[in-house]
Amino acid sequence: MRRALIATVAGAGLALTACGAGTATPSPSPGSPITIGVSVSLTGDFSSDGPALEKGYDLWAEDVNKKGGLNGHPVTMKYVDDASSTTQVVTNYQNLISSDKVALVFGPYSSLLTKPAAAVVDRAGYAFPEPAGGAPSVFALGLHSLFFVQPAAIEDNLVSYTKWLLALPADQQPKTAAYATEDDPFTQPQIDKAKSILEAAGIKTVSYKVYPAETTDFTPLALKVAASNADAVILGTQVPDAIAFVKTFITQHYNPKTLIETAGPDQGSSYSDKLGANTEGIMVPAGWTSGSQAYGNPTFVAEYISKYGGTAADISADSAEAYSVGQVVDQAATKAGSIDNQKLIDTLHTGTYDTVQGPMGWDSVGRPQGGVGVFVEQWQNGTAVFVYPPTVAAAQPEYPKHDWQ
């Protein structure tokens, strides 16, 4: 009896050890249907980004099924709402992996949610291609299983913009800059890097404010920026604050020479229908634009409009980033001849992969390498177009920005 008990305990211990080692991911038989699990933010702070992510994933799943599935496996997507919560996202991935036994997982929205989720996914031995977690703190986890599917690490998003500003003739360059950012791992590293580059180049900082991500009344912050009368305004925003800042600037008749926001202006009509003609001249760092001729992009745009309606201007960059995750995994599965997670991880660490955002590869901790970089997009005549660098520009940058209408 005692021996049987010891054997049982030892067996359970071994089983737990095996789970903890995280190497035993399900291996579906050839041609069998598989499920891919994703935690998406359908409620809470990221509730406008979550559905956009879902649309991108769904569109890719349809495409891959049309051509016979992912390495021959018909794909079904399974989504669970994380309410934009850092604890719920962990529970969701644990459930997707251990209870639902999904074959693969794709990433959620934001660095804030990707970071806690990535640790759980890594422990389970799954690959974690993800569309929106590119903050330095995500790569600092040192996870070999993580792949950030965007053209550059988040902190470098505004580097192209600073290059453009500093390439302007000296007499036209802004002399002063004002910065405001959410204390979010997605926004603040971008602002801090841009600030350090511009300060080193002699552009004086006249205002720098960091505000809590849960802030709901942005008007006093915008007043502070407007009172600084800076030539350049550089904002670390999501959608609500991106709109609120601009509205206060209009109210105050404050017309900076250049205005860039880290997110918001890349959200198509969700942004422009609140500001109308006053989007003119506003910039945003972007790795994707609907007019790009990158691999599969014209097809993606056409299919998106056919499935969800609207126009190309309505497509959120979030959808394109999610679609890119699917493209990358599809190519890796074909290259590896398998959808085994460990094989996918090994394969994704070699070579480059084509996406609607351009080609990309990754270093050992999932930081994008060798991509085409993040560009500068500007609203001109009601559409967001690439304006920098000149190699991809569809139009000349409008500078100084026109006064508000």
Place this chain on the structure above:
Amino acid sequence: MTLVLEAAALGVLTGGVYALMASGLTLIFGVMRIINVGHGALVVLGAYLSFVLWHSLNIDPFVGLVVTMPVMFVLGVILQVVFIRPLKTDREALSVLVTYSIALGIEGLLGYFFTSNYQQITAWYDTASFPIGTFHIAYVYVYGFLLALAILGAIFVMLYRTTFGGAIRATMLNRTAAQLVGIDVDRVSAIAFGIGMATAAAGGVVFGITNTFNPGSHYDLISRLLTIIVLGGLGSLRGAIIAALVMLVIEDVTAVVISPVWASFVFFVILVAVLLVRPQGLFGLRVRERV
């Protein structure tokens, strides 16, 4: 200095709108002794109703109040009769659960019909402004403040100059005694809940013009509204108005003078200090209950 004055002026104007939103919450608590944690969702519902009238029928959001306030009043009466009136024991605790369920239901329905995309009501006066010295004030804040003054004034007149207002105040003072003198407290409660929801509709209009919102916006909103009525004194309309003004002015001035990170903290330090001296809030009544 100009910036401080500008932030203080903004705080007063937005404080008026928060006072309007909080007035319904404190009125409902005063009459029914229930904490309506669904009040934020009702404000958001009011914003969506105005959004629909503006977006689909091109009706100015302030003009649309002639439709949305009566609709919300009737909805409030129905909600009170169906969900709140049946609570006979342990009302304060159970009401939190029931009204939270109402909030989740409203959030779910709004999400189904409008998705979770951010919306905002736009009108010519949301960015148009007039100068005062070196700074500008947007018309929408002035209109919102005037609307708040008008509605809060009407509530005060109703409370202190009408027989029905007397019945409401009697119910707020002592529900059992009010019943004993022949006041139909169930009727008073239903109408008070309806009035609370009508004020939520009015607050929702200004909220919907000055903020982007989606079905989940009520969580942030209710936490601010509850803080206001705790500082002002639960059940005190005058307290809610003063507390809303104090909160918004302190937060806005702190945000521009010190840092936005300290804005809420400074307010909460003041809140705790006030509650240490006056646990019932600025204008709340100390009630001794026999248990």
